[in-house]
Amino acid sequence: AQSVTQLDSQVPVFEEAPVELRCNYSSSVSVYLFWYVQYPNQGLQLLLKYLSGSTLVKGINGFEAEFNKSQTSFHLRKPSVHISDTAEYFCAVGGQGRRALTFGSGTRLQVQP
């Protein structure tokens, strides 16, 4: 079985400040990890993914995430956020042989001027 925990339901932050959105997962098999972003009233867009290789993954819009197997974490970071980053962020896990994604409950990033 797989599960994803996003520890913060909301993260308020000022513009140009750094941000970290936390994600922990559990899985009995090898994992593939993803971060998706959902802007208001829109669909899901892939920010970045970890499939294998380097544990530091860079994505779109200046986001990056680090896969930490020992801590079963995949935290998302951005060194300087913009107002336009205000959105809902979802961490997801998929295991080898299981095609569907298991999503976390989402973190609402609220960037304030």
Add this chain to the structure above:
Amino acid sequence: DTAVSQTPKYLVTQMGNDKSIKCEQNLGHDTMYWYKQDSKKFLKIMFSYNNKELIINETVPNRFSPKSPDKAHLNLHINSLELGDSAVYFCASSQGAGSTYNEQFFGPGTRLTVL
């Protein structure tokens, strides 16, 4: 040149009605999915089809019936709609093959409101 498209975008209907949501992907993928996002934004898999064959069927009321006429289309038919069916339904697709895991591409969603 939309990759994954859904129709309609919004659907408002009365309890007890039957409705369908259509999904099409032009990415040449062989696997398609339906996810439900509830009012608390929680996303959960409902169904998955691979080459027109049902491979995932989570605990979903049998009022929900997916249909895949070909590998580019996955429609969702809902009978006897209930208030609790109100949600956003997302279609997705991926090129799932062998033991590798592939990125899923999502449609824009269909917001269903049952009155």
